[in-house]
Amino acid sequence: MSRTLNAIVYGDVDLNLIDGSAVWAQSTVQALSRAGCETRLVLKAPVRTERLIDPLAGLPGVTVVRPCEERLLPGQADRPLSPVQASQVLAGLDEGEPCDLLVLRGRRLVARVVADGRFEGRIWAYLTDIPQSAAEMTEEARAELAPIADASQRLLCQTEELRCLLETWVPEACGKCVLSPPAVPEPGFPVPEHERPHDPFRLVYTGKFAPLWNTLPMTQLPSLLAERGVRAELHTVGDKIHDDRSHPDFRAAMARALDGTPGVEHHGGQPREEAMRIAADCDLGLGWRQPVLDASLELSTKILEFGALGLPVVLNRTPAHEALLGADYPLYVPGRAGLDDAVEAIARAVRESEVRRLAADRCRDVAARYTLQAAADRWRTQLEKAFPASPPAVAARPRPLRVGVAGHDLKFLTRLLDHFRALPGLDVRIDAWPALARHDSAASRELAEWADVVVVEWCGPAAVWYSRHKRQGSRLIVRLHRFELDAAWPRQIDIDAVDTVICVSSYYARRALEHTGWPESKVTVIPNWVDTDQLDRPKVPGARFRLGMIGIAPRRKRLDLGLDVLEALRAHDRRWHLSVKSKPPWEYWWIWNKPEERAHYDAVLRRIQTSPLLDGAVVFDEFGADVASWLRRVGNVLSTSDDESFHLAPAEGMASAAVPALLPWPGADEIYDRRWIHEDPEAMANALAGLGEGGWRDAGELARTQVREEFSLERVARDWTELLVSR
Structure with a gap:
């Protein structure tokens, strides 16, 4: 970031009531302030x-905007803003002082702001209230989320699981989703050691009171516990009691229970710091909920808040909690997570000090990764990339x-174009050719006359045309x-009009020079980019035994060698499987029209159907942009092609900490470390099988380090930028 950014934060939440969404608004503003942003927090409701x-x-650069008190909407009086009204207020604030980014929470709110159209490309949408399973992700939901993804600069996802779900079902979200987990402030007071529990033993719950959160049974x-000989008391903090249509008596029953139940001390709504003080003086936090929430893709803030205070937490055993705390965490609620099961878990925590200590240490270690400072660092990193x-x-x-960019297929330039457009001082326009040799000549002439620099992707008809229509004083860059x-x-190009030809590998740079006789001074090498940050995600269990191939058409990709x-x-270990992510070859007319191509795939597919060793071991996954989430399941990426200019698939796999395995196609050893290149399929299989669990992890870490150093988006974008601005 070369300048101070202006951010507006608005959540469709009432900051008078303490719950996770209200705390999100507070911590987001705190993190943005630490990251160096001028930040306006706009309130939904009167204070x-x-x-x-x-x-x-008093936080640096922070302003609280109170639309109701400031009468920003005539006639609003003291009612909370609706999404429509909030969009109007935000538009008015932006008109007076334009923002660089608008951070929003709430699906209905974001949909309204997107529909109004003022903030396209500036929205950073925090989405939790979206379908969180394939069954719930209806076509209607996807149709609503797609324009949100299109209009957003970033989509903020609380967990990796939520990010992957969104990318799988909403292709427009791919490449825009970044992790934004809850942030817990560092306690501003000495945290008790909790060496000896209180008598009575103190349980604590903070947050909203709702049926699914088991707050009434608590x-x-x-x-x-007294029936089991355990003296205990429950301390509760919060003032938001849900009105639940499916439980019409809940609100009144909850209020009565908080006010008059023996052993329950209700502290009401408290500032976050005071709520933390109250919790810190207790012995055990409660994060136990109804089993229906076990499939939630959100991260429980309670675990983090209690962990930051050195408290162990009783909570449900779920995949998300096991990923966070480990399958051996000792204070999961057993059985069906009913009331008796919760009592059993709590009684164990009371009676077994070693269990309590182990759980507290595990929660403390996890919470250390989610501090407010860590959130500020994440924001700073993302803002530096976006701006x-x-x-x-x-x-x-x-x-x-x-800068003009022309070509019939710009898929290998997408993130570079995002970077160019974000750079202050660059004006970028696109001449998108609808086919390899078809274009609007008037539009191309206009771009050629306007641009200081023209970049032509692919050394094809577009490169030929621009080399013959170059404006004097401009520069022309062609990528081959x-x-x-x-x-x-290549021989039809007026090479005298071309300033630089970019090749993606040294091997193809040499081939281009040999093939064309171009001056060596005009040819340079800049590798393909890899979005290493997006691809760097934790592997799921079993990934070590899954091979992956990305793209199997045309036949020179050699799926048969992958088999x-x-x-x-599988001749030695049936745990091995292969996942193929690709369009089927028959969807490419220029491939499927060739008899030799059809014959190749007919043989390959018959082999998959008839080979006993391949039975049930090959999965064809849908082609799409969700490569990052797909690679979480893949531990080894194959490159068995006859020839490639670069082959992005193994590099993308490396960025995900998958082990690359390549056959020695021409030039492979000038792009990739020779340790990943094998003489034949048998040698490749022997190398992968011989790694073992530890060796596989070490090799994946080495591969990830290599691809970051050589092909990261940041490095490649820097090389491109230097080329664009140089004379």
Whole structure:
């Protein structure tokens, strides 16, 4: 970031009531302030209590906007803002002082702001109230989420599981989703050591009171524990009691239980710091909920808050909790997570000090990864990527550098284009050719006359056209991949008009020079980019034994050799499987029209059907942009092609800590470390089988380090930027 950014934060939440969503608004503003942003927090409702707002007073660059008190909407009086009204208020604030990013929470709210159209490309949407399973992700829900993803600069996801679900079902979200887990402030007071529990033993719950959160059954815990000879009391903090249509009597029953149940001490609504003080003086936190919530993809803030205070937590055994705390965490509620099961878990915590200590240490270690400072660091990193600093050569220019980009297929430039558009001082326009040799000549002429620099993707007809229509004083950059060298276009280019030809590997740079006779000074190498941050995600259990292939068409990709590797592995261990992520070859007309291509795939598919070693071991996954989430299941990525210019698939696998395995196609050893290259499928299978669990993890870590150093998006974008701005 080369300048101070202006952020607006608005959540469709009432900050008078303490719950997770209200705390999110407070902590987001705190983190943005620490990250160096000028931040305006816009309130939904009139202020009745300053508990959550007071901690923001005096923070650098923070302003609290009170639309109701400031009469920003005529006739609003003292009613909370609706999504429509909130969108109007935000638009008015932006008109007076434009923001660089608008951070929003609440699906209905974000949908309204997107529909109004003012903030496209500036929205950072925090989505939790979305379908959290495949069964719930209806076509209607996808249709609502797609424009939200399209209009957002970033989508903030609380957990990896939520990010993967969103990317799988909403392709528009791919590449925009970043992790934004809950943040817990560092306690501003000495935290007790908790060496010896209180007598009575103190349980604590903080947050909202709702049926699914088991807050009404919790009030029975002191009496039920007493029946087991355990003296205990329950301390509760919060003032938000849900109105639940399916439990019409809940609100009144909950209020009575908090007010008059023996052994329950209700502290009411408290500022977050005071709530933490109360909890810190207790012995055990409660995060036990109804089993219906076990499939939730959200992260429980209670675990983190209690963990930061050194408290162990009783909670349900769920996949998310096991990923966070480990399958051997000792204070999961057993059985069906009913009231008796919760009493059993709590009684064990009371009686077994070693169990209590182990659970407390585990919760404390987890909470240390989710501090407010860690959140600020994440924000700073994301903002630096979204708002990169302008290169000095551009900053010194009297007007923006005009960059035109032309070509029929820009898929290998997508994230680079995002970077170019984000750079201050660059003005980027696109001439998108609808086919390899078809374009709007008038639009192309206009771009050629306008641009200071023209980048042509693929050394094809577009490169030929722009080399013959170059404006004097402009520069022309052409990128060559592989297939172009087998055609006549490189020789048809006016090479004198081309300033630089970019090749993605040294091997193809040499081939281009040999094939064309171009001056060596005009050819340079910049590798393909890999979004290492997006791809760097934890592997799921069993990934070590899953091979992956990305793209199997045309036949030179050699799926048959990948099957050789799989058969060799499964001859000794049936745990090995192969996942293929690709369009089927018959969806490419230029492939399927060739008899030799059809014959190849007919043989391959018959082999999969008839080979005993391949029975049930090959999965064809849908082609799509959700490669990052797909790679979580893949521990080894194969490259068995006859030839490639670069082959992005093994590099993407490496970024995910998958082990790459390549056959020695020409030039492979000039891109990838020779340790990953094997003479034949049998050698490849032997190498993968011989790694073992520890060796596989070590190899994956090495691969991830290598791809970050060589092909990371940041490094490649820097090389491209230097080329664009140089003379």
